[in-house]
Amino acid sequence: MRRDFRALNLRAFWQGLLRSDGGKGDRIVPPTGYTAQLTLFAAGAMAFLAVFALALALATGRLADRWSSQLAQSVTVRVSAPAAEQDARTQAVMQILQTTPGAGTPHLMPEDEVAQLLAPWFGPDMPVDALPVPSLIDLPIDNGEFDSDGLRLRLEAEAPGAVLDDHTQWRRPLVSAANRLRVLGVISLLLIAAASAAMITLAAKAALAANGQVIRVLRLIGARDITIATAFVRRFTHRAAIGGAVGTLFGMAAVAVLPDMDAAGGFLTGLGFQGWGWLLPLLIPVTAAGVGFFATRWAALKMLGAVR
Amino acid sequence: MIEMQEVGFGYHGGSDLLSNMTLSLQPGMFHFLTGPSGAGKTTLLRLCYADLLPRSGQMGVFGQDLRGLGRDDIAMLRRRVGVVHQDPQFLDHLPVAENVAMPLTVSGQAVDMEALRDLLGWVQLSQQARALPPSLSGGERQRAALARAVILSPDLVLADEPTGNLDWDMSMRLMQLLIELNKSGKTVLVATHDLNLIRATKAQVAARVLRIAGGTLHLAGADL
Numbered sequence: 001m002r003r004d005f006r007a008l009n010l011r012a013f014w015q016g017l018l019r020s021d022g023g024k025g026d027r028i029v030p031p032t033g034y035t036a037q038l039t040l041f042a043a044g045a046m047a048f049l050a051v052f053a054l055a056l057a058l059a060t061g062r063l064a065d066r067w068s069s070q071l072a073q074s075v076t077v078r079v080s081a082p083a084a085e086q087d088a089r090t091q092a093v094m095q096i097l098q099t100t101p102g103a104g105t106p107h108l109m110p111e112d113e114v115a116q117l118l119a120p121w122f123g124p125d126m127p128v129d130a131l132p133v134p135s136l137i138d139l140p141i142d143n144g145e146f147d148s149d150g151l152r153l154r155l156e157a158e159a160p161g162a163v164l165d166d167h168t169q170w171r172r173p174l175v176s177a178a179n180r181l182r183v184l185g186v187i188s189l190l191l192i193a194a195a196s197a198a199m200i201t202l203a204a205k206a207a208l209a210a211n212g213q214v215i216r217v218l219r220l221i222g223a224r225d226i227t228i229a230t231a232f233v234r235r236f237t238h239r240a241a242i243g244g245a246v247g248t249l250f251g252m253a254a255v256a257v258l259p260d261m262d263a264a265g266g267f268l269t270g271l272g273f274q275g276w277g278w279l280l281p282l283l284i285p286v287t288a289a290g291v292g293f294f295a296t297r298w299a300a301l302k303m304l305g306a307v308r
Numbered sequence: 309m310i311e312m313q314e315v316g317f318g319y320h321g322g323s324d325l326l327s328n329m330t331l332s333l334q335p336g337m338f339h340f341l342t343g344p345s346g347a348g349k350t351t352l353l354r355l356c357y358a359d360l361l362p363r364s365g366q367m368g369v370f371g372q373d374l375r376g377l378g379r380d381d382i383a384m385l386r387r388r389v390g391v392v393h394q395d396p397q398f399l400d401h402l403p404v405a406e407n408v409a410m411p412l413t414v415s416g417q418a419v420d421m422e423a424l425r426d427l428l429g430w431v432q433l434s435q436q437a438r439a440l441p442p443s444l445s446g447g448e449r450q451r452a453a454l455a456r457a458v459i460l461s462p463d464l465v466l467a468d469e470p471t472g473n474l475d476w477d478m479s480m481r482l483m484q485l486l487i488e489l490n491k492s493g494k495t496v497l498v499a500t501h502d503l504n505l506i507r508a509t510k511a512q513v514a515a516r517v518l519r520i521a522g523g524t525l526h527l528a529g530a531d532l
Contacts, residue, residue, distance in 0.1 A: 223414035
């Protein structure tokens with residue numbers, strides 16, 4: 001890093017972020033040009049997309065936590081036995097469960113509830129009570145003392161035919177899918193930042209190239225690289241911040257009008273922000289300004305090095 | 309001020325355009341640099357404000373070795389050297405007054421509006437202060453460039469064919485300004501191939517005429 005560019009620091013960043021005109025020094029750069037519109041549009045569009053990527057990452061994180069915790073809060077014990085022994089075997093299992101450390105009160109599911117669970121497979125008219133359906137016991141987990149492996153072994157020994165299902169088979173792929181979605185959301189955010197940086201760099205390079213004569217004149221009359229670069233960096237930082245702010249506001253408005261999760265109850269309707277989460281998108285314009293700052297700084301460094 | 313010892317220079321790996329050039333520019337003197345087109349007058353001036361670096365030999369400006377200058381050092385050096393080109397360039401989006409004051413702006417100095425008005429009056433551009441550069445005539449552009457070149461009160465003023473695009477009257481008006489600068493103590497080096505201009509100027513000020521030909525520098529004869 002060249003010595004004089006170290007001075008292109010946070011002060012220039014904040015001036016670009018907060019001030020529309022960095023002062024007389026910034027007038028050395030012609031004020032108009034298509035690069036201004038390009039930067040504003042690119043920053044706005046990317047900020048809009050970033051809001052959705054952020055919402056996706058947050059929502060899938062919540063989803064993974066919810067699935068993980070809800071399914072982990074209880075286990076199911078299935079008791080199969082010859083019809084004559086079914087009740088006795090079930091009561092024996094109930095007693096075992098009642099004395100299991102860390103477990104709550106076991107709940108033997110009534111026949112009508114079991115019938116409701118089986119209805120999607122057998123249809124509503126199937127006489128479920130005529131089938132050898134196992135008894136189902138829902139066992140809530142109260143605390144960390146609960147040992148599913150220990151209980152499984154105890155049931156095998158004391159109540160043959162009783163099978164413990166801790167929902168791992170279902171829970172693992174669901175949580176894994178939610179976590180992958182969260183990673184995809186984060187990757188999307190990074191890709192959006194990288195694409196923004198590329199676009200702003202191109203716009204900055206175009207602006208620098210279009211102002212080649214201005215740069216040559218300024219160097220000729222004794223302008224330091226830092227003076228010239230700061231004028232461009234402030235301007236692009238400001239444009240990226242404004243575009244980012246507008247895009248973020250539109251994105252937040254779009255997320256706000258999505259159907260409510262509780263009202264619709266579906267998976268995708270959970271996409272949105274909750275509580276303090278609504279403040280997180282406000283970081284997007286600042287990030288956009290940061291991307292503009294560093295991208296322009298890099299482009300200016302490269303460009304000015306070619307002018308003596 | 310400017311010391312050249314056996315300086316050689318050539319463009320892009322080609323043969324030397326300037327070779328074994330030795331020169332000592334004395335402070336406070338008026339100098340002409342003359343010679344045929346393509347002889348290397350502009351190249352020599354560009355070496356003087358560190359726009360080019362010599363290929364061989366030693367060259368110092370204000371006691372600093374050109375080869376040892378960083379980019380910031382070059383910027384600082386150029387604040388002590390005012391340059392006027394045959395076709396001066398400006399920031400076309402800014403009015404003449406801001407262009408003239410630009411060396412102050414980029415060097416972080418406050419603009420004294422009264423001094424700026426005086427300077428514009430000196431080069432007879434008071435009426436054009438708010439005009440944009442593209443609307444200026446050739447002579448007005450040259451005078452604006454001269455005002456910009458001297459606003460930081462440089463020790464050395466370089467002019468590269470400053471009258472190349474001007475008629476005789478306008479050329480003499482510009483030379484008069486350069487003579488006034490020299491009489492105020494500034495060192496002036498004017499590159500020109502116009503011998504009549506040199507003769508007319510020498511009638512008003514003691515000037516040293518250097519002739520560049522065949523890549524080397526000579527002191528011109530008494531006929532100039």
